[in-house]
Amino acid sequence: MTQHADSAMADFDAIVVGSGITGGWAAKELTERGLKVLLVERGPLIEHQSGYTNEVTPPWDMPFRGFGDPRLNASDYPVQSKGMHFTEWSRDHFVNDRENPYQTTKDNPFQWRRGYQLGGRSLTWGRQCYRWSDLDFSANAKDGHGVDWPIRYADLKPWYDHVENFIGVSGSLEGLPQLPDGIFQPAMKLNVVEQAFKDRIAATYDDRRLIIGRSSNMTQDKPGRTKCQYRNICARGCSFGGYFSTQSSTLPAARATGRLTLVTDALVESLEYDPARRRVTGVRVIDTKNRAPRVYRSQIVFLCAGSVNSISLLLRSANDAMPRGLANSSGVLGRYFMDHALALSVTAKVPGFEGHAYFGNRPCSLVIPRFINVAGATDGLLRGYSYQGNATRRGWADGIGLPGMGKALKHDVGHAGDWTILLGAFAECLPVASNRVTLDHMNRDPFGLPQTKIEFAYGDNERKLLAHALQEAKAMLALMNAEILSETAEPGPPGGAVHEMGGARMGRDPTTSVLNAHNQTHDIENLFVTDGAAMASSACQNPSLTYMALTARAAAFAANQLKTGAL
Amino acid sequence: MKLVMTDIIENMPMAGTRLDRRAALTMGLMVSGALALVPAASLLSGCGARPLISGDHSTLVLILLGLVVPDTNSPGAGTMDNMAFVLKAVNSGLMNAPVDTLARLEEELDWRAGARFVDLPPDRREQIVVAHDKAVFDRPIAFPCPWFTTKALILMSYYTSEAGASQELAYELAPGRYDPDVPVNASWKPLVNDWAGNSIKKAIA
Numbered sequence: 001m002t003q004h005a006d007s008a009m010a011d012f013d014a015i016v017v018g019s020g021i022t023g024g025w026a027a028k029e030l031t032e033r034g035l036k037v038l039l040v041e042r043g044p045l046i047e048h049q050s051g052y053t054n055e056v057t058p059p060w061d062m063p064f065r066g067f068g069d070p071r072l073n074a075s076d077y078p079v080q081s082k083g084m085h086f087t088e089w090s091r092d093h094f095v096n097d098r099e100n101p102y103q104t105t106k107d108n109p110f111q112w113r114r115g116y117q118l119g120g121r122s123l124t125w126g127r128q129c130y131r132w133s134d135l136d137f138s139a140n141a142k143d144g145h146g147v148d149w150p151i152r153y154a155d156l157k158p159w160y161d162h163v164e165n166f167i168g169v170s171g172s173l174e175g176l177p178q179l180p181d182g183i184f185q186p187a188m189k190l191n192v193v194e195q196a197f198k199d200r201i202a203a204t205y206d207d208r209r210l211i212i213g214r215s216s217n218m219t220q221d222k223p224g225r226t227k228c229q230y231r232n233i234c235a236r237g238c239s240f241g242g243y244f245s246t247q248s249s250t251l252p253a254a255r256a257t258g259r260l261t262l263v264t265d266a267l268v269e270s271l272e273y274d275p276a277r278r279r280v281t282g283v284r285v286i287d288t289k290n291r292a293p294r295v296y297r298s299q300i301v302f303l304c305a306g307s308v309n310s311i312s313l314l315l316r317s318a319n320d321a322m323p324r325g326l327a328n329s330s331g332v333l334g335r336y337f338m339d340h341a342l343a344l345s346v347t348a349k350v351p352g353f354e355g356h357a358y359f360g361n362r363p364c365s366l367v368i369p370r371f372i373n374v375a376g377a378t379d380g381l382l383r384g385y386s387y388q389g390n391a392t393r394r395g396w397a398d399g400i401g402l403p404g405m406g407k408a409l410k411h412d413v414g415h416a417g418d419w420t421i422l423l424g425a426f427a428e429c430l431p432v433a434s435n436r437v438t439l440d441h442m443n444r445d446p447f448g449l450p451q452t453k454i455e456f457a458y459g460d461n462e463r464k465l466l467a468h469a470l471q472e473a474k475a476m477l478a479l480m481n482a483e484i485l486s487e488t489a490e491p492g493p494p495g496g497a498v499h500e501m502g503g504a505r506m507g508r509d510p511t512t513s514v515l516n517a518h519n520q521t522h523d524i525e526n527l528f529v530t531d532g533a534a535m536a537s538s539a540c541q542n543p544s545l546t547y548m549a550l551t552a553r554a555a556a557f558a559a560n561q562l563k564t565g566a567l
Numbered sequence: 568m569k570l571v572m573t574d575i576i577e578n579m580p581m582a583g584t585r586l587d588r589r590a591a592l593t594m595g596l597m598v599s600g601a602l603a604l605v606p607a608a609s610l611l612s613g614c615g616a617r618p619l620i621s622g623d624h625s626t627l628v629l630i631l632l633g634l635v636v637p638d639t640n641s642p643g644a645g646t647m648d649n650m651a652f653v654l655k656a657v658n659s660g661l662m663n664a665p666v667d668t669l670a671r672l673e674e675e676l677d678w679r680a681g682a683r684f685v686d687l688p689p690d691r692r693e694q695i696v697v698a699h700d701k702a703v704f705d706r707p708i709a710f711p712c713p714w715f716t717t718k719a720l721i722l723m724s725y726y727t728s729e730a731g732a733s734q735e736l737a738y739e740l741a742p743g744r745y746d747p748d749v750p751v752n753a754s755w756k757p758l759v760n761d762w763a764g765n766s767i768k769k770a771i772a
Contacts, residue, residue: 403704
């Protein structure tokens with residue numbers, strides 16, 4: 001394991017487990033509030049800029065021209081390589097599946113996408129940033145699926161402001177109650193086809209609109225960071241700091257306080273617990289390079305390892321006092337696990353814009369926010385869905401499958417191809433007890449730890465939502481006289497949205513939830529979980545901005561409690 | 568390694584031009600010399616049973632690269648780098664390409680030519696490939712289809728090569744801006760690295 005600060009052997013005020021989106025935020029907020037913090041990352045160090053090995057490598061200098069080694073992908077990356085951000089360039093930002101096994105079910109294999117390195121999935125995330133509204137925070141209470149969130153939008157609004165101000169979010173002000181506006185940098189632009197699509201939707205429908213996505217890809221510089229350069233190769237790492245990642249944003253802020261100690265290559269095996277005081281006292285780690293054990297101690301612990309790993313860590317930390325897992329007196333730890341049901345509803349060819357194209361690679365989608373069950377109710381459907389997608393002009397890849405040879409073929413392939421529109425639907429996933437994360441003690445990982453097992457299946461409501469989304473997508477694309485090239489109402493494999501949520505849900509009642517309104521475990525007051533595991537419902541928006549806001553809010557609470565002696 | 572075939576056969580005719588028997592033999596010798604850089608097994612065709620690995624088909628691939636995407640105002644696809652990519656792609660099953668793709672294609676071309684395809688003069692090779700292309704694309708594609716797959720890999724090699732990406736089309740690592748509506752005119756070139764627009768969304772094998 002590698003220590004990256006001077007205060008090597010000291011105990012800490014706080015330990016943060018995981019250095020991804022929420023871990024970076026916890027480290028930043030806690031250090032800036034005066035706490036001496038240890039940030040523990042299981043993977044290797046990847047420094048901003050110098051660590052982005054393939055960032056600027058052209059395809060002709062890649063071993064497989066960017067398409068990737070199919071044999072290596074099949075043997076070592078069978079799950080990761082199916083993700084949209086996995087490429088030959090970005091492969092080192094994803095785990096090796098062979099070396100990091102987990103269990104799932106044959107009928108519904110869960111695609112667990114992971115990045116075990118400094119920065120975690122903050123390097124490879126989709127960068128879409130959406131506030132949740134009271135439509136989302138009150139949904140469980142309204143229809144009875146899941147437990148009521150212990151917070152509402154008003155509790156989180158100042159923290160959304162805080163996060164957006166810091167990370168830089170580009171977007172447009174829309175005044176939509178179901179998708180609250182935030183503090184935005186100027187929006188990225190819709191291209192000519194997307195704008196025409198927007199106009200035709202606006203002329204036809206009163207209940208919906210097409211907008212540009214709200215993205216952590218910046219349109220204005222921030223200190224130490226340069227605005228997005230429209231490369232759309234974010235998952236390789238961005239030396240400009242054009243999008244939010246731990247490396248570009250929160251880690252420099254935490255380091256600047258002088259109160260951060262960073263340890264990489266250190267897997268947290270379990271939490272150390274003192275049953276007499278009912279407190280966690282530290283973390284037991286395994287050096288992933290030489291397997292040496294070590295214990296770090298602190299006043300408080302923040303779990304930010306990603307939903308599945310934070311749950312697994314709590315389960316692995318079971319002891320005589322808490323035999324079902326740490327902070328699991330409710331028995332719901334690991335249950336009510338969710339991921340958006342994602343279907344690539346429609347791709348369609350759009351005529352009439354042959355004389356138009358665009359320049360640059362915009363790394364941000366168009367969005368059609370949720371419009372069902374907003375003002376009124378849609379029969380037979382709970383919650384909602386939203387679309388993300390884009391209009392692009394096909395290029396040389398359209399030449400594959402063309403007849404012909406030689407100069408004529410070269411001429412044809414070298415010119416602009418068809419315009420196509422893609423609309424993918426993200427449907428809200430209801431929290432159900434049978435979707436869960438457990439430990440499989442019969443199968444061990446290379447460190448001797450029980451493997452994580454994920455059991456997950458989409459339900460009828462998710463499928464009905466996606467069927468509705470397909471119908472509506474086709475109706476909207478008819479406004480463009482589009483030719484449907486492909487369509488589906490089937491959700492992709494579970495995990496494909498990479499929006500794992502729940503498993504250590506927030507709630508008002510300690511008998512039915514793991515965390516309180518401050519992401520503090522009901523059972524252990526100095527233990528916090530602020531990643532996606534905390535979510536009590538899934539909404540249909542991308543959740544990462546909410547994770548960040550919850551983390552910042554919980555860190556402020558914890559630091560204040562510690563300073564006042566309440567913790 | 569950046570050994571470009573055009574360095575070796577610069578100014579020598581490839582596809583679309585006439586080449587006499589002597590020139591063809593000369594070129595063949597020079598190509599063979601260049602191919603000393605590829606595994607020796609690739610030059611041992613005829614030893615025992617016909618191996619069904621693409622490493623035996625370097626010459627075939629090099630010929631086809633130049634025929635499918637010839638030199639024009641910009642360089643064509645006939646380079647050692649592109650040849651190496653196509654061979655590697657088939658050998659490793661890129662995009663599910665069957666490992667015997669090139670062996671089967673060679674058989675098809677030999678059958679159509681009534682002779683060993685790679686030994687034909689260049690103008691005859693071109694006639695054979697044009698006829699084969701027409702025969703394949705005149706009917707619905709049924710996979711496995713060695714010609715469809717090989718041709719797809721040739722296009723993939725070319726438009727990810729330095730010449731194809733940055734001379735035939737435009738390669739901008741950092742565009743720096745997004746222009747949402749630009750006219751398509753004679754001077755406009757698509758970005759070869761439009762990662763959203765150029766993803767391959769169809770089966771090649």
